[in-house]
Structure formats: C-alpha cells, structure tokens
Amino acid sequence: MCGTCGCSDDGPGVRVTAAGHGHRVDLEVDLLAGNDALAARNRERFDAAGILAVNLMSSPGSGKTTLLERTVRAWDGPCAVLEGDQETTADADRIAAAGARAVQINTGAGCHLDAAMVARGLAALEPEPGSVLFVENVGNLVCPALFALGEHARVVIMSVTEGADKPLKYPHMFRTADLVLLNKIDLLPYVDFPVDEWAAAVRRARPEAEILQVSATTGEGLEPWLGWLRAVRTPART
C-alpha cells in the first residue's frame, strides 16, 4: 500500500503505509498476548492431565509457604508445588519436607512468574495426573497480577499484620482474585486489624471473590480452605 515507492505489505494484521521519510507499520499487538498464548498452552496441559492449577499471590511474609506446608500435609491426594522466589531453594525444600513434589523457580531480578517460567518449571516438576498444582508466585502485590500462568484459580493471601486497606491500594492484584485468604488470624487479639473493613475493601475491589480466614500456624480455618479447593477442583477435572 505504499504510495511512494509501490512496495507492498499485506500480512494479516500487518499494514504498511508511507509515513514521512519512512514506512509506518501498524501492528496492533497486545503486549500480553505472547504470555497469554503460553498460559493457554499451560492450561491445556493441566486440563489434559486433570490437574487443578492454583496461582497463589501475596506480599512477602504473608505465610504462603507455611499455609502450603499445612495444605500439602492435609490434602488427601497428590499435590505439587512450583515455588517462585528471587533467590534460594528454601521454600521448595520446606514443601518437599512436607511431602509434596516441589520445584523452585528463581527469578533473579524478576519480580513475578510468567507463563514461560511455569512451562519450564512444569517440565522439571512433572506433576502427577489428577494432582493439585500450587504455583507460589513471587511475593509482590503488584507485578504478578498482570501475568496469566494458565491457572484455574487465583488466590490472594493477606495477613493480619498488613494494612486492611491493601485491597484498595493494590487493586490490580485483588480485582482478579477468585479467593482472598486472610492468614495469621491467631494474631488478631494482638494487632489492630479491622476485619470487617478489610472484607469490605476486598468486596469493593472484587465483589465476586470468596473470602476465608485461616491461621497457617494453628490450623484454624484450614478445613474451609480445603473445601474451597475441592469445590474448584471438581469442575476442573470434568
């Protein structure tokens, strides 16, 4: 379509037009399309093997790994964990000690897991068919929100030592959550954490999110969390 020199264009989605001294090529490419395509491939792999994949996200120190240790011990079936951290294999070691398959993904300077990292992690982890796969994302309430991994469900974990207004301060993270877990509720008598205000903030960010309260340390609230996993697992396997 070049009116200047007659050279043409025409791949679908790629349009070349003369623009001043150079050529303008209209691309219209979604920046997340590459990651989304890889996430869809991960999802197909999960579905083919009857695996339920859960993406766990939170700020650092909310108790994700402690909750997973308890979950792995209590879950009556195979489970596997992909652990995302910038450095160390500490978390994968803890999960393996609790009795589940675990592979650590170290992101180095990276602040989130993406679908390609998960695909590589899966190749090493080889989760059993029919298992529950927990992907423990890098502790960060900002960056992981944008990157689909192929998960069936997104769980955001907060703890009572964080501010109750975090769901409004980090809306990108909370507005895609399927479940929001409030952890460390054994500490509620010792901290000033307005649970009702927090729950209202979660609902403001994501009206349809389920909300559960747990203590990964004492085990309080574990059964409803396991029940939620069973409920989301059933449709994923059919």
Next chain:
Amino acid sequence: MHELSLTQSVVDAIVERLGPARVRLVRLEVGKLSGVVPDAMRFCFDLVVEGTTVAGAALEIVEPEGSARCRTCGDAFGTAEVLPLCACGSADVEVTGGAGLRILAVELEEPCAEPAGARTTGPASG
C-alpha cells in the same frame, strides 16, 4: 518492575514480525488504568533494544484516559481510578477504556525495505 519484561515483549514482537527491518520509531499505547508505568518502560527500552533492529529507535507512548460505565445507572464517565465509583454511589462499575497495553505501530528506517515476515506473519491473538 514488570515493565522490564513487558518492554522485552515489545522488542520480541517487533523482531518476530518485521525480521531484519530497522526500526526508527515505536509507538505504544499504555492506558492510564493498565497498571504499567510509562516512564519505567522508557527507562527499560534503551536497555532492551540494544543489539536488535530496534536499537536507536525513538519510543512514543500514548496514554489513553480511563473510562467507565456504571452497571447500576448506566452512566458513562471518565475516571482516573482502577476501582471507579459512579456519582450515583454505585461501585458496580465496569472499566471500558484506558486499560490497553499495545504496540500500535512502528516506523521503519528504510523506505523501501519490505518488512520480512510481513506477508506470512499473522496477527497476535488476543
């Protein structure tokens, strides 16, 4: 700093689609409600393009304003909030614009260089 990997995906997508064609300008859309900081992308851009056909290219970012529509009263309005509230008091509001994150266009150095891959490469899905 998810802007680093997003900026990398800009360069990957351009190189994949346009092959050896040298790029002199990249135009992006980074909506104001997208959760991405344009200045951080500008910072990453010069690092990421090094050694590629995009090296030395200018980066132009358009930042569409946010817009929303209230599911309660049907009102459509502009917003700077990721979780907008309608003037009617409802929080049941759908963001309808300003969340986009796209490569809009590039300009090539060589007026007559046919972009390699342009005939055979399809559009990215999604």
